[in-house]
Amino acid sequence: MTRLYDSRKRILVTGGAGFLGSHLVDRLLEQGHEVICLDNLFTGTKRNIDHLHNHPRFEFMRHDVTFPLYVEVDEIYNLACPASPVHYQHDPVQTTKTSVHGAINMLGLAKRLKCKIFHASTSEVYGDPHVHPQTEDYWGHVNPIGPRSCYDEGKRCAETLFFDYHRQHDLQIKVVRIFNTYGPRMHHADGRVVSNFIVQALRGEDITIYGDGSQTRSFCYVDDLVEGFLRMTASGPEITGPINIGNPGEFTIGELAEKVLAKTDTKSKVVYHDLPQDDPKQRRPDITRANTHLDWEPKVPLDEGLERTIAYFRKILPELELV
Template identity: 80%
Template sequence: MSNSSGRSYGRRRVLVTGGAGFLGSHLIDRLLKRGDEVLCVDNLFTGDKSNIDHLAGNPRFEFMRHDVCFPLFVEVDEIWNLACPASPIHYQHDPVQTTKTSVHGAINMLGLAKRLKVPIFQASTSEIYGDPSIHPQPEEYWGNVNTIGPRSCYDEGKRCAETLFFDYHRQHGLDIKVARIFNTYGPRMHASDGRVVSNFIVQALRGEDITIYGDGSQTRSFCYCEDLIEGFIRFMEAGPDVHGPINLGNPVEFTIRQLAETVLAKIGGRSKLVEEPLPQDDPLQRRPDITKAKQQLDWKPSIELDEGLDRTIAYFRTIVAEKPARIGERHLAGVNA
């Protein structure tokens, strides 16, 4: 058997950076299910070992605490680069480190992929489109990004990472896969990362008022994590001529107010919707054009928001019951991401 770069192997040994995070841990579950050996690398800044505790004792799973800003010398057959804080609260906590993680991390992982001659996947983001002037956003759109704003550490870091990936592809013939991820939700989200789905669910479960930033008319599209991981797998298994960037997300659009009302209706209680000022550079619209994903990957989301929210609420009910004090430790502020 060989991978798309021609490297021969029996069972694949796969590296996942950011593997203890929300999406990374779900990806690892899927990779183990298909029979791979997985090396999970995470510095645990936003990742949580509880996301991978269920893998303890699995002989095909290994965890390494490491920061991708520093070189990594391992032998693997495939690299998935998911390492980077992904919510505004977390990536704005140390913006310089956020940029370093995106840029230095990309350089180090691309260098490793070049040495090993293996395919590499980059978890990019819809944030590279900024506050878009084109709706929905196709991959050809270059974006509308503030280069010096409070979100730019993440936006521009990811944009630079994309540049590096495509330059390594052009200059060194590297097999790259660049996925632009739109809003994704599901179990194992960080309860206090301020993202809109987790924020609303936790506030409603704790009987607090639900905070809407702006008037709630801004829109987002919400993709359930299981659907997104399926898109990841199909992308990585696509032929060596499919490099992206490819949008992965749910094209069904909701206003923030609609989401809040839906969550409140499902959970019940006496929480009220409370409006606060819209943060700087918060996008007013965000919805992917997934034409390329449909055509090149034969992929589209299958889990509707109603079902996905039920699964996510069930997860957070357990978290709130187990750790009622810790849920509110970090201030939930400033985003409807």
């Protein structure tokens, strides 16, 4: 495997037991680094990192990023925050604290250590966009007081903090905006559309579409996303971001439901419910910057990624039913 780093580093990954974090931890270990995986296990799970229990360069630390942390590392990846509406709306005040206080604590740590820090932001900073596809120059259309605001505005504030630390303290930052990502290790009850549809179909339940199914999303397979993370962190100091990381292929929610139904061979039917407040109607990244500055674009087509994800849920669902 091609190494993106010249030498071994000690790397902190916050949210490292989560869906994205655990895949990132795997890649960093494969590259020969030492990894501290930090997670409070609110949405992350030890299942995602069980295979690393005896790894000599892996360390798990249960900690909440809203509290200060004192460790010695060479690099930080800040991924800690619940990312699905079901989870981030469960405790919206804590969600905002995780984005804002967590960013302050990790930036403070990076400042003390004089190390590079990567931040996983989100396409939700664009809100329900009036510009399509979304470029990094677009400032967004976000409701500051709605049920999704704890996440959307928390992530926007975190970006502000990162760029202020960069300007004020000359901190080396890397900020990416993640668009819809899917793959193995998604939480089975996170309320996100891909996991929702797959779990419902495998259980023979009705597939629930909110709205009429015409709203669009762009789905990026997790391996592609993590490759984007690594390329961003390995880029030169002049590349701070924000940079969109996602798949520009656009599908309606109705089309996604049809694909899941066909691939699971289920007898499930599609049912429709009202669209939640502030749910974006369109979402597709412009990835020109990622392609230009990182030589990155997604490789895994939706059909292939869905098959891998369905295989994962086929394996774990029987185990979850026993818990």
